[in-house]
Structures are given as structure tokens and as C-alpha cells.
Amino acid sequence: VEQVARELRRRGFRLTPQRLAIVRALAMTDSHPSAETLYEELLPSFPTMSLATVYKTLNTLREMGQVMQLEFKEGSTRYDGRHPDSHAHLICSACGRIQDVEVDPFSSEARGAIQALGFQLARYRFDLYGLCQGCQQKGASATMKAAR
Amino acid sequence: VEQVARELRRRGFRLTPQRLAIVRALAMTDSHPSAETLYEELLPSFPTMSLATVYKTLNTLREMGQVMQLEFKEGSTRYDGRHPDSHAHLICSACGRIQDVEVDPFSSEARGAIQALGFQLARYRFDLYGLCQGCQQKGASATMKAAR
DNA sequence: CTAGATGCAAACTTTTTGCCAGCCA
DNA sequence: TGGCTGGCAAAAAGTTTGCATCTAG
Numbered sequence: 001v002e003q004v005a006r007e008l009r010r011r012g013f014r015l016t017p018q019r020l021a022i023v024r025a026l027a028m029t030d031s032h033p034s035a036e037t038l039y040e041e042l043l044p045s046f047p048t049m050s051l052a053t054v055y056k057t058l059n060t061l062r063e064m065g066q067v068m069q070l071e072f073k074e075g076s077t078r079y080d081g082r083h084p085d086s087h088a089h090l091i092c093s094a095c096g097r098i099q100d101v102e103v104d105p106f107s108s109e110a111r112g113a114i115q116a117l118g119f120q121l122a123r124y125r126f127d128l129y130g131l132c133q134g135c136q137q138k139g140a141s142a143t144m145k146a147a148r
Numbered sequence: 149v150e151q152v153a154r155e156l157r158r159r160g161f162r163l164t165p166q167r168l169a170i171v172r173a174l175a176m177t178d179s180h181p182s183a184e185t186l187y188e189e190l191l192p193s194f195p196t197m198s199l200a201t202v203y204k205t206l207n208t209l210r211e212m213g214q215v216m217q218l219e220f221k222e223g224s225t226r227y228d229g230r231h232p233d234s235h236a237h238l239i240c241s242a243c244g245r246i247q248d249v250e251v252d253p254f255s256s257e258a259r260g261a262i263q264a265l266g267f268q269l270a271r272y273r274f275d276l277y278g279l280c281q282g283c284q285q286k287g288a289s290a291t292m293k294a295a296r
Numbered sequence: 297c298t299a300g301a302t303g304c305a306a307a308c309t310t311t312t313t314g315c316c317a318g319c320c321a
Numbered sequence: 322t323g324g325c326t327g328g329c330a331a332a333a334a335g336t337t338t339g340c341a342t343c344t345a346g
Contacts, residue, residue, distance in 0.1 A: 012325090013325085013326095014319090014320055014321075014325060014326065015320085016319085016320075016325095016326065016327080018326085018327070019326090035310085035311080036310085048327080048328070049327090049328085050327070050328045050329065051310095051311090051328095052311090052312080052313085052327080052328065052329075052330095053326080053327055053328070055310095055311060055312070056312090056326085056327085059311095059312090069221070071219055071220060071221040072219060073217070073219040073225065073336095076309085076310060076311090077221065077310080077311085088258065090262065090265065090267045092267075093270065099265065099267075101258065101261050101262065101265075102261070103255070103257045103258055103260075103261045104255060104257060104258070105253070105254060105255055105257075105258040105274075106253065106255050106258075107251070107252060107253055107254055107255045107256075108255075109251045109252060109253075110236065110249065110251055110252070110253040110254075112251075113249050113250070113251045114238065114249065114276065117238065117247065117249075117280075117281065118280070118281035118284070119238045119240075119247075119276070119278055119279070119280055119281065120278045120279040120284055121276055121277075121278040122241065122277050122278040122279070123276075123277050123278075124274065124275060124276045124277060125273070125274070125275045125277070126253075126272065126273070126274045126275075127272060127273045127274075128262065128267070128269055128272045129269075129270050129271050129272060129273070130267055130268045130269040130270040130271075131267070131268040131270070132265075132266070132267055133265065133266035133267065136266070136268055160300095161300085161301095162299095162300065162301065162344085162345055162346075163345080163346095164300095164301065164302080164344080164345070166301085166302070167301090182335095183335085183336080184335085196302080196303070197302090197303085198302070198303045198304065199303095199335095199336090200302080200303065200304080200305095200336090200337075200338085201301080201302055201303070203335095203336060203337070204301085204302085204337090207336095207337090221311090224334080224335060224336090225335080225336085297346100298344100298345100298346095299344105299345100299346100300343105300344090300345090300346105301342100301343080301344075301345090302341105302342080302343070302344090303340105303341095303342085303343100304339105304340095304341095304342105305338100305339095305340100306337105306338085306339085307336105307337080307338070307339090308335100308336080308337070308338085309334100309335085309336080309337095310333100310334085310335085310336105311332105311333085311334080311335105312331105312332080312333070312334095313330100313331085313332070313333085314329105314330095314331085314332090315328100315329090315330095315331105316327105316328095316329095317326100317327090317328090318325105318326085318327080318328100319324105319325090319326075319327090320323105320324100320325080320326090321322105321323100321324100321325100
């Protein structure tokens with residue numbers, strides 16, 4: 001949070017209460033919230049907060065490289081304020097949870113293929129869809145119940 | 149095209165001229181078109197074609213697993229009718245071109261990490277952003293011109 | 297024939313923009 | 322004080338839906 005605040009100042013942006021609240025909220029969660037979710041979360045403490053402000057702030061932070069933006073078609077765009085660099089995501093198709101994968105995902109074949117095509121890689125987005133451990137168990141018991 | 153047509157019939161869908169045209173257009177291009185692009189492409193040959201029909205057909209094909217849908221926030225959703233299975237994409241940030249990468253992108257570490265978390269992988273989306281070979285060259289000459 | 301598809305327009309969702317008042321530096 | 326910001330409402334962009342008409346099978 002400190003670091004983002006400093007960076008905002010350094011770039012000539014004002015450190016308003018709203019911006020600070022959004023930065024804090026992003027830093028406190030692992031849950032990759034959407035703009036709407038953030039807005040609802042902040043509304044109790046900032047009754048005058050508007051969705052437009054959330055969007056504007058998120059866009060500012062993204063341009064600063066402080067958050068990573070993840071677009072989905074199901075539901076809306078989600079934001080990751082803790083890992084602004086490229087990394088892989090595990091996305092549960094049942095509960096919508098997004099977990100981060102910390103290891104380098106690239107196979108050496110893939111790196112080779114990219115290089116062979118002369119492509120200059122800047123960043124990537126790697127989303128893995130499937131079932132998280134919890135939903136597999138829930139699904140299994142649901143199936144069993146249905147079978148009776 | 150044949151195969152998709154058969155599959156449509158088998159599932160009890162009608163093989164309308166509009167559907168056929170969309171399937172053909174998708175099969176003929178490597179360029180991952182958007183719904184809008186497809187619509188404009190087909191309009192000359194099907195003056196009555198409507199955007200809604202394109203969307204409906206694309207959704208049908210997606211549900212059949214015959215096209216892969218790629219959502220982006222810049223511009224719109226794009227469709228891949230030639231490689232309906234998961235694979236990596238090289239996306240040029242300058243010209244917007246999307247190339248397919250055919251090799252398996254996963255590192256063994258990544259597979260290990262996913263397994264360790266108990267995640268059951270169904271499909272993935274791997275988008276690599278950067279500059280394609282052509283745009284790197286254009287960029288280089290543009291820079292040189294600017295330097296003079 | 298007739299269930300299912302098309303085409304039009306209107307609805308919907310998500311995100312962005314214009315504008316003025318207000319506040320931070 | 323003076324320009325950046327926040328908040329509101331309205332616009333924009335992309336996609337979906339309702340419904341009357343039409344058509345493939």
C-alpha cells in the first residue's frame with residue numbers, strides 16, 4: 001500500500017481517500033474482485049463512492065502497472081492487486097474462485113516456438129479452467145445423492 | 149465444414165444458409181474474427197443477415213465445441229473456428245494479429261503445481277502479448293525516422 | 297405442415313465520458 | 322488558488338432477447 005501510495009504521488013496523482021481505500025482493498029484480498037464487488041465492499045465506509053470512481057481508479061492503477069486486469073465474459077472484469085505481473089490463474093468453473101499459480105508456466109518447447117516465430121513477448125495471460133478441490137468433492141457427493 | 153454440418157444435423161439443428169455461411173467463413177480464415185467482422189464479411193453475400201443471427205450461431209457452435217471463444221476488452225470477443233481446443237495465442241499489441249502456437253505450453257513444474265493444489269483441469273486459455281515480427285521491424289524503422 | 301430459425305428493434309450489462317462542484321497540494 | 326478528482330447521469334459498446342415472420346426438413 002505504502003509503495004503504491006508513493007508511486008501515485010511520484011507521478012503527480014493526488015492521494016485521495018477514495019484511491020487509498022481502493023488500493024487498500026486490493027492489497028487486502030486474494031480474491032481478484034470485480035469493479036462492482038469493490039464498489040459494494042467500499043460503499044459502507046464511503047457512502048458517496050461511485051462506480052465511476054472505482055473504474056477510473058482501477059484504470060489509473062492498471063496504467064501504472066500496479067494491478068492486473070483480467071477480462072472474462074461470464075460476469076465482469078476482475079482485478080488482481082497483489083500480483084500485478086503475469087502469472088497463471090486457476091479458475092473454478094463451479095464456484096468462480098480464482099487461485100494464483102506461482103511457478104513459471106512455460107515449457108521450453110513453448111519458449112522455443114515463440115522465439116522461432118520472432119515474437120517479442122511482453123506479458124501473458126494464462127487462465128486454467130476446471131474444478132477446484134472443494135467443488136470436486138461437493139460435485140462427487142451431489143452426484144451420489146442424485147444416483148440414489 | 150462437412151464435419152460441422154453433419155454434427156449440426158445430428159444434434160437436430162437445421163442447416164440454414166446463414167449457418168453454413170458462418171461455418172464456412174470460420175473454416176476459411178486463420179484470423180480469429182469477431183462477430184462484427186464476420187457479419188460485415190457475410191453481408192455482401194447475405195444482405196439480410198443480422199448481427200443477432202451471427203451471435204446466435206456462434207453461441208450454438210461454441211456450445212457444440214466447434215469454435216473457441218476468446219474474450220478481450222480491447223475491441224470485442226473473437227472466435228477461432230479452426231482450433232476449437234485449448235492452445236496458446238500470440239497477440240500482437242501493435243497490429244492486433246492473433247497467431248496460434250501449436251505446441252504444448254505447459255512446463256512440468258506448472259503441471260506439478262496444479263496437481264498439488266488438487267485442481268482438475270478442463271481447458272485453458274493462454275494469451276501471449278507482445279510484438280509480432282512485422283511490427284518489430286516497422287517499430288524499429290519508425291524509431292529511426294523519429295530519431296533523425 | 298410445424299418446430300425451429302431469422303431478422304428487426306429494443307433491452308441489458310458493463311464500462312466510459314462530460315460536466316460541474318469540491319477538495320487537495 | 323487552480324487544476325486534478327469525485328460523483329452523477331447519460332452515452333457508448335457489445336451482446337442478448339422478444340416476437341412476428343419465414344423456412345428447412
